[in-house]
Amino acid sequence: MSFPILTAIVFFPLIGALVTLFYKPEQVRLIKWTALLASIVPLALSIIVIVGFHPGGGVQFAERVLWSKTIGASYYLGIDGLSLPMVFLSALLSVIAVIASWNISVKTKGYFALLLLLEVGMLGVFVALDYILFYIFWELVLLPMYFLIGIWGGKRREYAALKFFLYTLAGSVIMLLAILAVYFNGGAKTFDILALAAKGIPLGLQHIVFWGFFLGFAVKVPIFPFHTWLPDAHVEAPTAISVLLAGVLLKMGTYGFIRVILTTTPDALKEYAWIMATLAVISIIYGALNAMIQKDLKRMIAYSSISHMGYVVLGIASGTVIGTNGAIMQMFSHGLITALLFLLVGFIYERTHTRNISELGGLLNKTPVLAGILCFASFASLGLPGLSGFIAEFLVLVGAYSSLPWFAVIASGGVVITAGYLLWMLQRVVMGALPDKYADLLDATPREMLALVPLVVLVLVVGLYPESVLGFINHSVVALVKVVG
Amino acid sequence: MAREFIYLVPEIIVLATALGVLVLDLVLGAKRKPLILALASVAGLLAAAGFTANLMGQRAIVMADMFVIDSFGLVLKVVILVGAALSVLLAVGFLERPKSHPGEYDFLIVASTLGMMVMTGSNNLLLAFLGIQLTSIPLYILAGFKRNDSKSSEAALKYFLLGVLTAALMLYGMSLLYGLTGTLNLTTIAARLGGIKTNDPVLFLGMVFIIAGFSFKIAAVPFHFWAPDVYEGSPTCVTAFISAVPKIAGFAVLLRLVYTAFPALTPQWTGLMALMAVLTMVTGNIMAIPQKDIKRMLAFSGIAHVGYALIALAVPGQNAMGALVFYLLAYSAMTAGAFTIVVAVGRVSHEHQITSFAGLGTRAPVLAAAMTVFLLSMLGFPLTAGFTGKFLVFSAAIEKHYVWLALIGVINSVISLYYYFGVVRQMYLTPARATTKMQVSGLVWLLIAIALTVTFALGIYPEPVINLTRHLVVLFARF
Numbered sequence: 001m002s003f004p005i006l007t008a009i010v011f012f013p014l015i016g017a018l019v020t021l022f023y024k025p026e027q028v029r030l031i032k033w034t035a036l037l038a039s040i041v042p043l044a045l046s047i048i049v050i051v052g053f054h055p056g057g058g059v060q061f062a063e064r065v066l067w068s069k070t071i072g073a074s075y076y077l078g079i080d081g082l083s084l085p086m087v088f089l090s091a092l093l094s095v096i097a098v099i100a101s102w103n104i105s106v107k108t109k110g111y112f113a114l115l116l117l118l119e120v121g122m123l124g125v126f127v128a129l130d131y132i133l134f135y136i137f138w139e140l141v142l143l144p145m146y147f148l149i150g151i152w153g154g155k156r157r158e159y160a161a162l163k164f165f166l167y168t169l170a171g172s173v174i175m176l177l178a179i180l181a182v183y184f185n186g187g188a189k190t191f192d193i194l195a196l197a198a199k200g201i202p203l204g205l206q207h208i209v210f211w212g213f214f215l216g217f218a219v220k221v222p223i224f225p226f227h228t229w230l231p232d233a234h235v236e237a238p239t240a241i242s243v244l245l246a247g248v249l250l251k252m253g254t255y256g257f258i259r260v261i262l263t264t265t266p267d268a269l270k271e272y273a274w275i276m277a278t279l280a281v282i283s284i285i286y287g288a289l290n291a292m293i294q295k296d297l298k299r300m301i302a303y304s305s306i307s308h309m310g311y312v313v314l315g316i317a318s319g320t321v322i323g324t325n326g327a328i329m330q331m332f333s334h335g336l337i338t339a340l341l342f343l344l345v346g347f348i349y350e351r352t353h354t355r356n357i358s359e360l361g362g363l364l365n366k367t368p369v370l371a372g373i374l375c376f377a378s379f380a381s382l383g384l385p386g387l388s389g390f391i392a393e394f395l396v397l398v399g400a401y402s403s404l405p406w407f408a409v410i411a412s413g414g415v416v417i418t419a420g421y422l423l424w425m426l427q428r429v430v431m432g433a434l435p436d437k438y439a440d441l442l443d444a445t446p447r448e449m450l451a452l453v454p455l456v457v458l459v460l461v462v463g464l465y466p467e468s469v470l471g472f473i474n475h476s477v478v479a480l481v482k483v484v485g
Numbered sequence: 486m487a488r489e490f491i492y493l494v495p496e497i498i499v500l501a502t503a504l505g506v507l508v509l510d511l512v513l514g515a516k517r518k519p520l521i522l523a524l525a526s527v528a529g530l531l532a533a534a535g536f537t538a539n540l541m542g543q544r545a546i547v548m549a550d551m552f553v554i555d556s557f558g559l560v561l562k563v564v565i566l567v568g569a570a571l572s573v574l575l576a577v578g579f580l581e582r583p584k585s586h587p588g589e590y591d592f593l594i595v596a597s598t599l600g601m602m603v604m605t606g607s608n609n610l611l612l613a614f615l616g617i618q619l620t621s622i623p624l625y626i627l628a629g630f631k632r633n634d635s636k637s638s639e640a641a642l643k644y645f646l647l648g649v650l651t652a653a654l655m656l657y658g659m660s661l662l663y664g665l666t667g668t669l670n671l672t673t674i675a676a677r678l679g680g681i682k683t684n685d686p687v688l689f690l691g692m693v694f695i696i697a698g699f700s701f702k703i704a705a706v707p708f709h710f711w712a713p714d715v716y717e718g719s720p721t722c723v724t725a726f727i728s729a730v731p732k733i734a735g736f737a738v739l740l741r742l743v744y745t746a747f748p749a750l751t752p753q754w755t756g757l758m759a760l761m762a763v764l765t766m767v768t769g770n771i772m773a774i775p776q777k778d779i780k781r782m783l784a785f786s787g788i789a790h791v792g793y794a795l796i797a798l799a800v801p802g803q804n805a806m807g808a809l810v811f812y813l814l815a816y817s818a819m820t821a822g823a824f825t826i827v828v829a830v831g832r833v834s835h836e837h838q839i840t841s842f843a844g845l846g847t848r849a850p851v852l853a854a855a856m857t858v859f860l861l862s863m864l865g866f867p868l869t870a871g872f873t874g875k876f877l878v879f880s881a882a883i884e885k886h887y888v889w890l891a892l893i894g895v896i897n898s899v900i901s902l903y904y905y906f907g908v909v910r911q912m913y914l915t916p917a918r919a920t921t922k923m924q925v926s927g928l929v930w931l932l933i934a935i936a937l938t939v940t941f942a943l944g945i946y947p948e949p950v951i952n953l954t955r956h957l958v959v960l961f962a963r964f
Contacts (some may be wrong), residue, residue: 067948068948070876071876071880071947071948136868139866140868161900162906165902170899171896174892176876176879177879177888177892180880180891184884192817398862460572
């Protein structure tokens, strides 16, 4: 058996977290460097996986050990074109989250240990190919997130943390029932996600379990009307946690849509595509309109996430190869862009101690680099051609147009509103006169640049050369999408 | 006769231990008396557990077909005995005893344990009744162990009155059944029911009354009213015992009753169990939310767990029976662990408000982490015993197409997050009121370590235990 590289990727952060627990709380520097190392190793390993990955080769680097014969669960990891970008994104954003958390001074030890535990859960979800394992990692994410928001969050942190936990737990237990239903009635007594998808499950069962999975994933994405936990969680979460929440956790939901719903319940998806598309379009428009009226910068970006994730769902609902390609592109691209935006808001907040748009202004005068990157990220977010957001949303809309034309038309209206609120925000935050109290603001520090620059570069690379991502995902998408048209 | 005697050695050891402790209590000098008595009791209980384990694999029916020896009963007896031994240990140093007779506590626990062993093995309604009474009467006294505390006395009285009421119901049910079948033997009842119309209302009524009596022991709704007051009023070590150990025996006797005596009435009793499961889960969870006292909260949460376990009784079949046994093991481990911590915290704060856990994350990080694990397990979080237990129960339900029951179960699990995390919130999100670090004795660490090991083992690698539980019920069902 070759080196279990996926296991190493997933569990290296856990080793880091355990090591951290043995330090004294005062050894802050040691804790931070350990966390950084523990998160860099998975990133490095994930790059090795990318280099060794054959785009046309299906599921690779698989590891499989029987875990419980009586239950029927296996420890089964593997990576394909769908999970590869997500693993890389999770590993990258984890490193960036550690860098962005360098100033955490309260209970540093617990913070970094939980951050690393969170990374284990995130990476695990994207490589688990057994339903039970998938569910365990899925749940594992909730716990550190609860504490990270609840202990290190803003004023209403307790409320936001519990709301996050309750909503996602409610979704995931219903998903668990769907998993069990598939196991017992799917015709093959196995929790193997791929085997069940390949074999296909009875039509009647599809129509029932579709809704179980749908609820579990929809809460996570989140799709309207399951979204209300998200703005609260984002506003209260510390910067780095917002980055991971928007950058990775939301993608777990859409990943589930593709990995499970698209492949295992394709007929039900075809039947209910219009419902998914309707909710997606509502999310796009409703999220964008809400973003428009927000006074709090972070809340605005939170609503813009709901809007942008709507495109992902629309792309999946289209049931087309091109739309699904677009959906995965959008997941990757939104992960980068929204991470940038949340980082910037965090960095600005650390300087001005406000996120209130009306109290900010003229940042370009005093902090040109930060303000410039904010402009860049906003343009990427509104879909400026040449940046990653454009190609992703373009593919989604093309895919949706071929099967759900009216939805595509309405969704494209969301692009206009997005441009509206982002430009309006830039006008108020970056342009204009700098309030007097901010006369001695300092521009980005090297540490902050270290967090920002990789994301900026990737947004550019993906935007200018989409093949860099599409090349990996396209083969898998063709294999995943069973219902075309 | 001599052969029969072998099978009863564990029970005899426990009886001898109980009486021995009473005598020792009179003979010994006052110096270190509680510790010596506790160690003597533990030695007796563990010896009995050893003998019980030694009988494993044997099958017999002794004492004029009244008492069954089978792996199902033997394993549960081992769990009961070990649980009782741990409860005795927990009381050392944590229980205020009457100066004159400190051994009363140990005697009562051991006597009650004997009752549970009788319950677990009984193949006869009368013996089951005797077992239940032998279990309950010491528990009534234990609930009122804090003699100068009005809440403790109230708990004892309530427990006693409700216990007597359900005992009367149970006896009435047995008399009805006896009238119909002319026997109290479970296997014979099943055989004679073949000649009786199963839709006979008297038969149904008899069964319902007996099940009601047994349900009192496991605190299933609507026979749960004693639980919160008893949990709150009793000394916490007693609460820990009552919350976990007698329920195992209660479920054992319930399982034997329905599977051995009433296979002919399967649709009726599964319906009854389903109804009770739903009522128990919903009531337990809803009532746990507003509780401010942690013992009351755990009482209602315990009721909710009985509800989940009842799902496994509502679904006939081998996997469901195995799931039930597994659930009981998981429940005992996490409940015992949680109560041990409640005892340790209560010793410092002298109260049992949930707010007394404030800041435990900084005052006693390991203790708080352990408590979090137990609460997560009760919630049903993956990699803990509670998750595997719920998983097995819900999957048994779905396997038999009781999706609605599983759905109500998982929704209740989500509700329970709210009150379990009310404690977690206190421990980690709320600043401590006192900043002193907590001192915890080695004994408490030992008990917590045992509970943690079981909780994680059943969560991370449950395979051997699942196999064992399914294997047990196969033997039992064939009997």
